Amino acid sequence: MTTPTLRDVAQLAGVHPATASRALNPQTRPLVNAETARKVLRAAESIGYQPNPIARSLKTARSATVGLVIPDLTNPLFPPIVRGIEDVLTTAGYNAWIVNTDNDPGREERQVESLRSRQVEGLIVATARRDHPLLLRLHRQGVRLVLVNRRVDGLELPSVTADDDAGIAMAVAHLASLGHTKIAHLAGPQQTSTGVSRARAFRHALLDQGLADDPRLTVECGYWSEAExxxxxxxxxxxxxEFTAIVAGNDLIALGCYDVFAERGMTCPDDMSVVGFNEMPFLDKMRPPLTTVAIPHYEIGVEAARLLLDTIEEPDRHPRSVLLAPSLVVRASTAPPR
DNA sequence: CACCAGGGATTCATCCGGTG
DNA sequence: CACCGGATGAATCCCTGGTG
Known part of the structure; x- marks a missing residue:
């Protein structure tokens, strides 16, 4: 008992395999007599025929598959993005292979190699660092790339990011309006474009609010993690x-603060206000629920997939980038200073 | 070691019968 | 006879495992 092939469908429908192929493909179906096409479809249905994508790509040199490179799927930030990507890809007849890099360049290289060997038609990359030799090399080799959340210095690639300037400005304005004047920034890693742009936006936002920019109140985290x-x-x-409020580089960094509050007998928001960034899932279940800058995860995924499909269809098109508007979600981790 | 067959689907080139 | 819609023949994609 083997799985049915196109040959079986053709035989059952009483036509040539080439005809069956055309009948089964929506694009080529008009080339086939409507009655014949119906017969083929019914035959395919009756024996449970599923086209074999491996055989198909043998001929077409296309895999209808793209690679998705993320640091770690257990980070709750990613599932909604992946969902957006997948929804767009599937309607276009594509599928995604997901790999996790754990922020390890060696692992990343091996994973990307494995994706390329499977003939992915492009990569959506959420692990970009400002200096990223692998991405540079892939770009030079003509691999289609779309960046998510991050950018690479000196490399003009299509990317989808949230507007960090606007997001941080909202966070700072919110704290200022509560009466905070000494606000700290726990910056994300400065090897990432997002870490840099949020830190820069933070300084600008302080000035906009007429607050002093004290460099001692900005501290860099080595990773985007709770521990860091x-x-x-x-x-x-x-x-x-001395400070009464914190703008964290992202939500994980903000949640790391909660651990320190517990260690040091501080209460949030009475002793210290905190704002996160990203609005990853479950923040409303934290104690206290975290105030954060929300970015449209699903939309980010949708746009990233669209950009990649665009570059596949129109390879010579100038790289287009999408900047999505964030919004502030005020919860209970922010309050006026004591 | 070189060579070939075979896997499944696609597609260019070709053929067929019917029609104006 | 030319033309047309529709169906088909056969080559082809790339790699691997087996054969001589």
């Missing part, structure tokens, strides 16, 4: 700096 966020906040507190 916690570590950064400990350093800041231990330095003796």
């Amino acid at each position: 966020g916690a570590q950064a906040l400990r350093r800041l507190l231990d330095s003796g700096a």
Whole structure:
């Protein structure tokens, strides 16, 4: 008992395999007599025929598959983005292979290699660093790339990002309106474009609010993680700096702060207000629920997939980038200073 | 070691019968 | 006879495992 092939369908419908192929393909179906096409479809249906994409790509040299390179799928930020990507891809007849890099360049290289060997038609990459030799090389080799959330210095690639300037400005304005004047920033890693742009936006936002920009109140995290966020906040507190609110580089960094509050007997928001960034799932279930800058995850995925499909269909098109508007979600982690 | 067959689907080139 | 819609023949894609 083997799985049915096109030959079986053709035989059952009493036509040539070439005819069956055309009948089964919506684009080529008009070439086939309507009655014949109906017969073929019925035959295919009756034996449970599924086209074999491996055989198909043998001839077409296309895989209808794209690679999705993310740091770690267990980070709740990614599932909604992946969902948006997948919804667009499937309607276009494409599928996604997902790989996790764990932010390890070696692993990333191997995973990308494996994707390329499977003939993916392009890559959506959410792991870009400002200096990223692998992406540089892939671009030079003509691999179609779309970046999500991040950019690479000196490399003009299609990308989808949230408007960091606007998002951070909202966070700072919110804290300022509550009466905070000494606000700290736990910046994301400065090897990532997002870490840099949010830190820069933070300084601008302070000035816009007429607040002093004290460089000692900005601390960099080595990774976008709770542990690094916690570590950064400990350093800041231990330095003796005075502040009443924190703008975190992202939500994970903000959640890391919660651990430090517990360690040090501080309460949020009474002793310290915190704003995150990203609006990853479940923040409303935290104690206290985290105020954050929401970015449209699903839309980000949708746009990323569209950009990639665009470059596949129109390889010579000038790289287009999409900037999506964030919004502030006020919850209970922010309050006026004591 | 070189060579070939075979896997499944697609597609260019060709053929067929019917019509004006 | 030319033309047309519709169906088909056969080559082809790339790689691997087996054969001589």
